[in-house]
Amino acid sequence: MTADAVPPTQMIVDPRFLQVADRFFRMFRTRQQGGGALAAYLYGEPVLDIWAGWATRDRRWSHDTVALSFSTGKGVASTVLHRLAERGLVKYDDPVAAYWPEFGAAGKEAITIRELMSHRAGLHRVRGLMPGPLDLLDSDAVAKALAAAPPDRRRLSGPGYHAVTYGNLVAEIACRVTGRTFPELVEQELAGPLGLREFWFRVPQNERRHLAPVFPRVNPLPSSWSATARVMSRLPGVRGIAEAGMAEGFDELMRSPSAHDAVMPGWNGVFSARALARMYGALANGGVLDGVRLLKEDTLDQVLEVQTRRRDYVLGIRPNWRLGYHPGWVALREQPLRSIGHYGFGGSGAFADPETGLSIAFVTNRLGSNLTTTIADARFPRLGGDAVSIARRAA
Numbered sequence: 001m002t003a004d005a006v007p008p009t010q011m012i013v014d015p016r017f018l019q020v021a022d023r024f025f026r027m028f029r030t031r032q033q034g035g036g037a038l039a040a041y042l043y044g045e046p047v048l049d050i051w052a053g054w055a056t057r058d059r060r061w062s063h064d065t066v067a068l069s070f071s072t073g074k075g076v077a078s079t080v081l082h083r084l085a086e087r088g089l090v091k092y093d094d095p096v097a098a099y100w101p102e103f104g105a106a107g108k109e110a111i112t113i114r115e116l117m118s119h120r121a122g123l124h125r126v127r128g129l130m131p132g133p134l135d136l137l138d139s140d141a142v143a144k145a146l147a148a149a150p151p152d153r154r155r156l157s158g159p160g161y162h163a164v165t166y167g168n169l170v171a172e173i174a175c176r177v178t179g180r181t182f183p184e185l186v187e188q189e190l191a192g193p194l195g196l197r198e199f200w201f202r203v204p205q206n207e208r209r210h211l212a213p214v215f216p217r218v219n220p221l222p223s224s225w226s227a228t229a230r231v232m233s234r235l236p237g238v239r240g241i242a243e244a245g246m247a248e249g250f251d252e253l254m255r256s257p258s259a260h261d262a263v264m265p266g267w268n269g270v271f272s273a274r275a276l277a278r279m280y281g282a283l284a285n286g287g288v289l290d291g292v293r294l295l296k297e298d299t300l301d302q303v304l305e306v307q308t309r310r311r312d313y314v315l316g317i318r319p320n321w322r323l324g325y326h327p328g329w330v331a332l333r334e335q336p337l338r339s340i341g342h343y344g345f346g347g348s349g350a351f352a353d354p355e356t357g358l359s360i361a362f363v364t365n366r367l368g369s370n371l372t373t374t375i376a377d378a379r380f381p382r383l384g385g386d387a388v389s390i391a392r393r394a395a
Helices: 013-024 072-085 099-109 111-116 133-137 138-148 165-178 182-194 205-210 225-232 240-244 250-255 258-263 273-285 299-303 379-394
Strands: 035-042 045-056 340-343 349-353 358-363
Touching: 013 035, 035 273, 035 379, 045 273, 072 111, 072 165, 072 182, 072 258, 072 273, 072 299, 072 340, 072 349, 099 138, 099 258, 111 165, 133 138, 133 250, 133 258, 138 165, 138 182, 165 182, 182 273, 225 240, 225 250, 250 258, 273 358, 349 379, 358 379
Parallel strands: none
Antiparallel strands: 035 045, 035 358, 340 349, 349 358
């Protein structure tokens, strides 16, 4: 069954996944809980496509509602670059400067694409990178600033999560080697071949009515964003998070309609769960979905390899970065270790588990926790854990 065979206004619940659907619907019982959507594929077949709750206080979540999904977009951007690498346009072990000469400034001439895609380029700092928050919306200016920036020395001892800058770096390389804009590449490499609707970094004006604004707040502490960022930037345990994700005024930028005019694949992707699950559905199914080959099997093998097991100096954990993805962390004792995906601030996320053939994606407008900063809260890991358990039994 293809996605086009089922009208998008109809929900899909495979009886085997009723437990997951029940948990999902319990999450969105009141307006204060907002809304969301959940979708999953198993060996290339849709097994879940459901939605619930409220997009705004007076508008229910619908089949075509979308939400800002933050770092979930990093996995999308990475998949675009893997498609280009597969055609020989880039090579993982080449220096970034071979494709982007200006990048070789300030001691970065030897940094490779492999290192960049596993957060080892030392360019995690967004705080202080640009004069003001609106300047972050200028992709060319951000690329120029990153090319001129010196790398953090900590890159030599381990990765440092590029919370905001990762997407700009990957997009710049992709645009340099193709001569196309990044939205064009997303359409050409992913959305077009897989028939993905609701799959944007720059949201078309005529689609913005479907956006569900995020709420209630993006600040992890009760004080102002500016004060919180200053305090965190001085504390050793969380300093990296402030450097990587707390540029001055960034909290307002996240809520601004102007964020949807820009292309910042590290954080401003807007997707439906259905579209994300289809993309990852191909990666979970040997690289193929509905007869379309997204990646070759040998490329997928490289993508699944852990690039570094060292502690991340921004996150303070060992994410075991792959080439542009982390594993699909779920609420299970036995983790899907060969999974790949990316979670986003406040709760969104998507991943593929090739060992079970499962892909699953979740988007929401309700930021899950005031203490959530760069990774998802527990809602998606619980849903994913239930789904992985079911997929293992079905295998």
